[in-house]
Amino acid sequence: MKLSYLFSKDLARKMILVHPPEPRKELLLSMPGEGIYLGKTRFLHAPVFWDHRKLINPHMAVVGITGSGKSYLVKTFLTRAALIWNSNALILDWVGEYDKWVRQAGGRVIDLGKERLNLLDLVGGLPKSSRIKQIVSALDILVDLKSFPRERDEIEEALEAVYGSKKKANLSDVVRWLDKKKRKKAARLLKRFTSEGCDFFAGDSTLDIKALTSSGLVCLDLHSLPTEEVRSLAGLTILQYVKEIMRAEGAAEEAGVRLFIVLDEAWKIAQDERSEVIAIVREGRKYNFALLMATQNPTDMHKTIFSNIGTIFVMRLVLREYRDYVRTSIGYSQFIDNEIGKFGVGDAAVNMIFARRQSKINTFLMDKIDGEEPLFLMKITGDGMDIEVEREQLVKMLYELGLTEDQLGLIKREFEKTDGLMDSEQFVAMLEKFGYSKSAIISFLRQLGMDERNLIRTFSLVKMRKATKGLVDVVLEE
Numbered sequence: 001m002k003l004s005y006l007f008s009k010d011l012a013r014k015m016i017l018v019h020p021p022e023p024r025k026e027l028l029l030s031m032p033g034e035g036i037y038l039g040k041t042r043f044l045h046a047p048v049f050w051d052h053r054k055l056i057n058p059h060m061a062v063v064g065i066t067g068s069g070k071s072y073l074v075k076t077f078l079t080r081a082a083l084i085w086n087s088n089a090l091i092l093d094w095v096g097e098y099d100k101w102v103r104q105a106g107g108r109v110i111d112l113g114k115e116r117l118n119l120l121d122l123v124g125g126l127p128k129s130s131r132i133k134q135i136v137s138a139l140d141i142l143v144d145l146k147s148f149p150r151e152r153d154e155i156e157e158a159l160e161a162v163y164g165s166k167k168k169a170n171l172s173d174v175v176r177w178l179d180k181k182k183r184k185k186a187a188r189l190l191k192r193f194t195s196e197g198c199d200f201f202a203g204d205s206t207l208d209i210k211a212l213t214s215s216g217l218v219c220l221d222l223h224s225l226p227t228e229e230v231r232s233l234a235g236l237t238i239l240q241y242v243k244e245i246m247r248a249e250g251a252a253e254e255a256g257v258r259l260f261i262v263l264d265e266a267w268k269i270a271q272d273e274r275s276e277v278i279a280i281v282r283e284g285r286k287y288n289f290a291l292l293m294a295t296q297n298p299t300d301m302h303k304t305i306f307s308n309i310g311t312i313f314v315m316r317l318v319l320r321e322y323r324d325y326v327r328t329s330i331g332y333s334q335f336i337d338n339e340i341g342k343f344g345v346g347d348a349a350v351n352m353i354f355a356r357r358q359s360k361i362n363t364f365l366m367d368k369i370d371g372e373e374p375l376f377l378m379k380i381t382g383d384g385m386d387i388e389v390e391r392e393q394l395v396k397m398l399y400e401l402g403l404t405e406d407q408l409g410l411i412k413r414e415f416e417k418t419d420g421l422m423d424s425e426q427f428v429a430m431l432e433k434f435g436y437s438k439s440a441i442i443s444f445l446r447q448l449g450m451d452e453r454n455l456i457r458t459f460s461l462v463k464m465r466k467a468t469k470g471l472v473d474v475v476l477e478e
């Protein structure tokens with residue numbers, strides 16, 4: 001009797017609460033070990049596993065405003081993929097935000113500012129003529145070489161000449177050749193990649209891209225390269241090489257993804273239909289290579305790329321223009337569009353294109369991505385005594401103290417900026433800004449294990465800092 005009552009109550013609730021449909025559970029569910037667990041759907045709380053074998057391709061895009069949780073999702077993904085499939089990952093890190101995490105996760109960080117990459121290398125046994133075409137196509141994208149047909153021909157000619165005359169030629173040789181032949185304008189177009197302070201493309205390569213594609217977790221940190229153009233040419237070239245390596249290795253037999261190529265803030269290289277990104281999107285499935293692109297600005301990604309990607313995570317998006325771009329590219333309801341504007345950190349609308357078109361419903365909402373990051377210590381530094389606390393523990397304690405999600409986010413970011421270190425007085429200043437009283441902060445710091453001497457020191461520093469900023473009167477207290 002009671003049971004049937006419960007059933008009907010349940011049924012009634014389901015009928016009253018109208019929610020947008022979600023894909024059938026079987027499509028989202030995998031055996032652990034066969035798919036990557038990401039969290040639960042918002043309405044039916046069905047577990048969501050990502051399994052590329054059920055999807056049209058293994059590529060992914062993540063879009064959302066700053067702080068919406070893109071990089072966190074990427075890190076969660078790579079951590080679990082390495083665990084279950086032994087997947088390798090090559091992260092092209094535009095702004096240098098992955099290096100710390102990669103080190104902590106036991107991966108390798110390569111600072112491209114200290115390396116060299118010879119554009120004229122023939123990776124994967126590529127013939128010279130094909131490599132010349134690739135270089136010219138990269139320049140088409142980056143310096144709009146197509147608009148300078150004469151210089152385009154001259155650069156091609158120079159590349160051929162230099163390949164023919166020198167064993168280990170590089171881009172500086174090409175510029176020298178053009179200069180010698182008085183082809184000033186063509187030389188000038190290339191000089192932005194070879195000028196003073198930028199010898200990245202001059203000299204022999206110090207990078208073995210092929211080895212890097214099978215070395216576990218690797219972060220190529222591009223942020224210390226001198227200009228955006230140099231970063232883009234480096235990024236595009238590495239993708240061209242990865243494409244050749246992928247083709248040379250042949251079709252994949254293993255079940256899991258072999259290599260994730262991560263483009264965070266892809267900027268120009270994914271905007272152009274001629275970009276290597278398109279070729280990797282088209283062919284990657286066959287070779288088990290997956291692209292994972294994250295960006296704040298969805299229009300960075302060409303529509304052809306965007307509408308052909310197997311999985312898209314839309315995190316919080318605010319700008320109308322960006323939201324419309326995403327919505328018209330992948331198509332979902334007004335309801336979902338509204339929700340995207342209201343998302344909290346880690347929430348996502350997920351669009352999956354299933355291989356067998358078993359599902360009409362392609363976009364569904366997920367509550368916070370259920371992520372994991374390696375243990376991460378935060379240190380609050382005092383005089384002769386540091387308080388070390390595991391991040392999740394600190395977050396939990398701050399949460400219990402009553403901080404909002406936004407405030408927690410601010411504190412976490414402050415710690416991240418400084419590699420997990422924060423002065424105790426800065427920590428106190430932040431809590432004060434959030435409206436906490438001195439006594440509440442003192443008892444919190446005691447709970448964290450701060451001794452009396454450091455408490456006194458911290459608060460007098462806070463006071464001094466305020467005084468020098470002229471925010472409060474200098475009044476000696478107590």
Ligand SMILES: Nc1ncnc2c1ncn2[C@@H]1O[C@H](COP(=O)(O)OP(=O)(O)OP(=O)(O)O)[C@@H](O)[C@H]1O
Pocket residue numbers: 064065066067068069070071072073097296345346347368369370371409412413
């Ligand atoms: N699903 C989540 N669960 C818990 N914390 C999260 C989640 N997603 C993000 N965070 C936290 O929120 C903060 C911002 O996330 P993240 O760095 O991933 O943002 P982002 O979208 O990459 O921002 P940006 O565009 O500035 O790089 C981080 O401190 C991260 O740890």
Ligand SMILES: [Mg+2]
Pocket residue numbers: 070071072097264
């Ligand atoms: Mg990020």
